[in-house]
Amino acid sequence: MSKISEVICAPVTPLGFSAIAVIRLSGKGCIELVANHFSQSQKLLSSPSHNLILGTFYAETGEPIDEVLISVFREPHSYTGEDVIEISCHGNPNLVNRILQTLLLSCRLAKPGEFTLRAFLNGKMDLSQAEAVNDLIQAQANQAEKAALMQLKGFLSKYLQELLARITELRIRFELAIDFADQDLPLPDSNALYQELLDIIKTAEELKSTGEQGRRLREGIKICLTGAPNVGKSSLFNALLQQNRAIVTPHPGTTRDYLEEYLSLNGFPIVIYDTAGLREFPDDIEKEGITKSYELMQESDLILYLVEATTVTNPNLQFSDLLSPSSIPPDLHSKTLVVFSKADLMQENTPQIFPGIYCSVITENGLKDLTDAISKRLMLNTELPNKPIIINNRHLVALSKCLQSLHRAKQCLKENQGYEFIAFELISASNALEEILGVITTDDLLDKIFSEFCIGK
Known part of the structure; x- marks a missing residue:
């Protein structure tokens, strides 16, 4: 891990032509560095925190590059906890590069996520909050954004710290019980200790149960469109996306590979697949597409x-005939929703013999019943519960390790094993939660987490 005293800089806005671009610097001496190239150098050097100064930025040769607006953030009142400078210049990539080249003569380019890494190392946020920064940037829909923002604001941290405090308090009571036994003093109430342990396990399991919802928010809910050739899969795919993404023709077998796109439904990110039609005796290329269709159904x-x-x-047709093993494998029936497409072609007053969703891609509100059914089936509540959600797989793994230790502690207590064994398991449970918060970390772990960030964050 690089020394955190070094001055680092990076653009924090995307490359390309725009109204403005922003370059950020952080580290001891960054204010003096920028002042060396700024027309209002004395004003900058004496500026208080959270102040804006307009002036001209000069190259090393003394040539003016651009008129810029400089934002000053003095430690510890900054994003990283260090002195921070943000230079807002005109959004011409050439100007940005010239300013960067000038700065990099006296500092180095920031690594991906290094500004947020410094915020973590300087105690501005814990590790779970730092990870939420990237989750918020990468979120695909507004419910995912809300969940990441809740984590960034410390909802998860507070919940885990309270759980950690309860585990620590219980461990201390067991350790005291060891001392009581050595001194022939009355032992604590085992039933009360056992009940407290059960309550802690229940709290941890409730948090873990949010992991599936968190996965859906982070990775997207995967929906696979399948059926026989020419039943309207690609038309429905295009209608849900509200754009002509898939080729639609009257000829069966048009889709030989699969198409994948993202959309938002009730604020939830959806990954939707348009797959090759299922039929007997396809040609070799189409056969590969059908094989992939079955793989996507499983996932x-x-x-x-x-x-x-x-x-x-x-x-005389039986509903079970629609989901024959040759179309949908029996083990997938539980997550299959039958959709009767092209319902606009049905004659008026035609009875709807089978239960399912009747839809049309060309009539007004022809997809409403379908989208309502998807929301109900997947339980896509428009309001997130007012409690933390596990949206990070690393957090879910650590919480699972915590629960394993808690259950082992419960088993030790039920079997009247020594209190020292129970205390040991409770220490292991605490360590797992501290991994999430970043109390216990390794350089390799931090490098892996922050390498997934964009440069400039």
Whole structure:
């Protein structure tokens, strides 16, 4: 890990032409560094924190580069906890590069996530909050944004710190019990200790149970469109996206590979797949597409199996025939929603023989019943619960380790094993939670986490 006293700099706005661009510097001496190239150098050097100064930025040769606005943030009242300078210049990539080249003569380019890493190392946020910064940047829909913002504001940290305090208090009571036994003093109430341990386990399990919802918010909910060729999968795919992404023709087998796109439904990120039609005797290329279709069905959270509404008017047809093993494997029936497509082609007053969702991509509100059914099936509540959600896989793994130790402690207590064994398991449970908060970390772990950030954050 690089020395955190070094001055680092990086652009914090994307490359390209824009109204303005921003370059950030952090570290001891960054204010003096910028003052050496700034027309209002004395004003900058004496500036208080959270102040703006307008002036001209000069190259090393003394040539003026641009008129800039400089924001001053003095330690510890900054994002990183160090002195921070942000230079707002005109958004011409050439100007940005010239300013950067001038600065880099006296400092170095920041690594991905290094500003946030310094914020963590300087105690401005714990590790779970630092990770939430990247989650907020990468969020695909507003519910994912809300969950990341809650974590950034410390909802998860506060919850875990309270849980950690309860585990620590219980461990101390068991350690005291060891001393009581050595001194022939009355032992604590084992039933009360056991009940407290059960309550702690319940709290941890409730938090872990949010992991599936968190995964969906972070990675997106996977929905697979499947069915026989030419039943309207690509048309439905385009209608849900509200753009012509997939080729639609009257000829069966148009989609031979799969298409993947993101959309938002009730604020939740959705990954939707348009797959090759399922049919017997396909050619070799189409056969590979069908094989991939079955793989995507296995990975998906929900399968929309399309059937043309006009083909199911036969009263002798059984509903189970629609989901035959040759179409949807039996083990996937539980996550399959039957969708009767092209419902606009049905004659008026035609009875809807089978339960399912009847939809049309060309009529007004023709998809409303379908999107409502998807939301209900996946329980996409528009309001997140007012409690933390585990949206990070690293946190879920650490919480699982914590629960394993808590359950071992419970087993030790039930079997009347020594209190020292119970205390040991409680220490292991605490260590797992401290991994999430960053109390216990390694350089390798920090490098891995922050390497996923963009440069400038």
